[in-house]
Structures are given as structure tokens and as C-alpha cells.
Amino acid sequence: MTRSEFISHAALVIIFVLAGLAIFPFYWMFVTATTSDANMFAASPQLVPSLSQLGIFAQIFEEGAVKTWLANSFIIAAGTTVLTLALAIPLGYAFARFPFWGKAGVGIGLLVTQMLPEAVLVVPLFSIFSPLGLLNSYAGLILANTAFTLPVITWILKNAFDTVPVEIEEAAVLDGCTGINALVRVVLPVIMPSVAASAVIAFFHGWNEYVFALTFITNDTLKPASVGLAGFIGEISTPIQSVMAVGVVYTLPAVALYLLMQRFIVSGMAAGSVKG
The missing domain is CATH 1.20.5 (Single alpha-helices involved in coiled-coils or other helix-helix interfaces)
Structure with missing residues (x-):
């Protein structure tokens, strides 16, 4: 050999x-x-x-609580992903393409926000969300999760935009595209692998988040699976089989999304290649 x-x-x-x-x-x-x-x-x-x-997997769905938890987790995670990308794409593009006053300070500020753990932000966010009626709502959790993932996703997309030559956009504008059309139809397909990776990061954060959900949600019908699963742990006894069964079911959507997006990332890399 x-x-x-x-x-x-x-x-x-x-x-x-x-x-x-x-x-x-x-x-x-x-x-x-x-x-x-x-x-x-x-x-x-x-x-x-x-x-x-x-049969334990059929038993955990009999009461209906697990289905509600999973549906809530999906709504929160999907909302976090959509809102994060909707804000991070134009923000990352602005950082990569346009000079503006305070650009360095804003960029550093985004990084500094990642130094604060969720536990430190719970009380301030609770005080802000309470008078706005954002407690016990999907919107409150989506906004909180988006605020936490937006800085990271912005920098990922900013670095991706930096790899795209400006000449490609200029050629698209000369062919009749507006600035927004050039971004959507020319630039985004090139950086689609980074967009897909950003979507996975945002979805996983919204799917697995626990601290905000535990604090902001007291209505049982709005609890996500991360909080509901923790509720299985009892003071006297814990149904271990049920906990593990729900854990398996809770893990499957995240794994399926990762496998789906992994294939999408590969196809995005092929579709986004530029021929010289």
C-alpha cells in the first residue's frame, strides 16, 4: 500500500x-x-x-400537545428565518457595496451584540415587549430570535457579497436591470450557497431556542417543542421513553431541513458559478 x-x-x-x-x-x-x-x-x-x-411514537401524539408544540416551533423558526434573511440581505449588501457615515461603528456594534448572552437580555426584552403586547405571541419570539441572529447572518452575507465582482452588476445595469433587479436576479444566485447556509443557521436558532420561549410564553397552546419537552421532566418521576420519543420526533425536522439545504447548497454553487 x-x-x-x-x-x-x-x-x-x-x-x-x-x-x-x-x-x-x-x-x-x-x-x-x-x-x-x-x-x-x-x-x-x-x-x-x-x-x-x-407504539410509543403513536402514544405521544394522542393528547395533541406534541403536535401543537412542533407546529409552534415550525412557525417560530420559519418566521425567524424569513425575517432574518429579509433584513440581512439588504443590510449585508449595503455594507459590501455602499460607503456611509458610521459604517465601521455599525459593523462593530453588530459584533458587540454577540457578546451578550440571551439570559442577560431576557429582562430588558420582557420590559419592552410587555407594554407592546408582544408577550404570549409568535411575533415577540420571532423578533427576539431575529435580533439575536441578524448580526451573524449580516456578516456572513456581507462577506459573500464581497466575493461578487462589481462589474457583474454594472453589466446587468447596462443591459437594462435596475439596482434591485441586479441584486435579485444576478447577485443573489451567485451567493445562494451563503444564503442557504444563513437560512439553516437562522432556522436552527429559532427551532432550538429555549430561554426566550420559556420567559415570554406562558400560554400552553403557544409553547414551542423546546419548552414543552422540558415540561416532561417531573418532580417525582419522568417518563423516559416519552421524553426520548419526543426528542427523536423533535430532531427529525431539523435533520431533514439540513439534508435538504445541503443539497440545495451544492446546486446553488453550481448555478451560481460564473463563466469567464
């Missing part, structure tokens, strides 16, 4: 090991969800799922 073959085989083994480590927590949740009470605390752990216990 040559040295290059050894390195390629070693790299392949490392990739498989890392993939296994990433998949194992999800697999273990599924195994635990399908473990009977008799085997839950047995001396030897159950390493494979028991197909006879798959």
Missing part, C-alpha cells in the same frame, strides 16, 4: 468514526424510546431498538 493510499484509507476511517459519533446520540434516543420498563434499568443495556415498543 502506497503512502497516498494509506492516507486516504485513514481519512475514510476517521470520517466514518466522526459520522458514527454524530449519529450515535440520535440512535441512542431511539433505542431508549423503544426500551420497555423492565429493560430500562437492567444490568446489561439494550443496544438495539425493540420494534414491539414502536
Whole structure:
């Protein structure tokens, strides 16, 4: 075996090991969800799922609360993604293309906001949202999540816009495009991989966010799955199988979105290539 073959085989083994480590927590949740009470605390752990216990996934949907939580999480995450991209695309484009007074200060200010954890912002945001009627509403959580993700997404898109030559836009304008049309029809397709990655980041934050949702939402019908799942933990007992089953169901949409967007990123890179 040559040295290059050894390195390629070693790299392949490392990739498989890392993939296994990433998949194992999800697999273990599924195994635990399908473990009977008799085997839950047995001396030897159950390493494979028991197909006879798959009914637990039907049981968690019987009351309807899990479906409501998942729907709420999707609305909040989708709203966060759409609003973040709607604000970050023009803001990132302005940073990349136009000089304006205070540009450096605004850019630094966006970075400084990332130094503050969510727990520090809960009380100020609660004081602001309360008189505005934004508590116990999707809008309040979407605005809070957007404020937290917007600085990061803006810088990601700003760097993406920087890689696009200005001459491409100038040529589009000479062909009759307005500035906005050039941005939408010429520039955005080129940076679509970055837009897709930004959408994934924003969606994951809205889907997994817990602190704001726990504080701003007290209505049970508006709670997202992140808060509802934590409610399974009881003072005396915790239904471990139900917790793990909901955890599996809660993880699946995020994983599916990532796989879907991963393919979209690859197609976006091919569609956005520029021929010289």
C-alpha cells in the first residue's frame, strides 16, 4: 500500500468514526424510546431498538400537545428565518457595496451584540415587549430570535457579497436591470450557497431556542417543542421513553431541513458559478 493510499484509507476511517459519533446520540434516543420498563434499568443495556415498543411514537401524539408544540416551533423558526434573511440581505449588501457615515461603528456594534448572552437580555426584552403586547405571541419570539441572529447572518452575507465582482452588476445595469433587479436576479444566485447556509443557521436558532420561549410564553397552546419537552421532566418521576420519543420526533425536522439545504447548497454553487 502506497503512502497516498494509506492516507486516504485513514481519512475514510476517521470520517466514518466522526459520522458514527454524530449519529450515535440520535440512535441512542431511539433505542431508549423503544426500551420497555423492565429493560430500562437492567444490568446489561439494550443496544438495539425493540420494534414491539414502536407504539410509543403513536402514544405521544394522542393528547395533541406534541403536535401543537412542533407546529409552534415550525412557525417560530420559519418566521425567524424569513425575517432574518429579509433584513440581512439588504443590510449585508449595503455594507459590501455602499460607503456611509458610521459604517465601521455599525459593523462593530453588530459584533458587540454577540457578546451578550440571551439570559442577560431576557429582562430588558420582557420590559419592552410587555407594554407592546408582544408577550404570549409568535411575533415577540420571532423578533427576539431575529435580533439575536441578524448580526451573524449580516456578516456572513456581507462577506459573500464581497466575493461578487462589481462589474457583474454594472453589466446587468447596462443591459437594462435596475439596482434591485441586479441584486435579485444576478447577485443573489451567485451567493445562494451563503444564503442557504444563513437560512439553516437562522432556522436552527429559532427551532432550538429555549430561554426566550420559556420567559415570554406562558400560554400552553403557544409553547414551542423546546419548552414543552422540558415540561416532561417531573418532580417525582419522568417518563423516559416519552421524553426520548419526543426528542427523536423533535430532531427529525431539523435533520431533514439540513439534508435538504445541503443539497440545495451544492446546486446553488453550481448555478451560481460564473463563466469567464
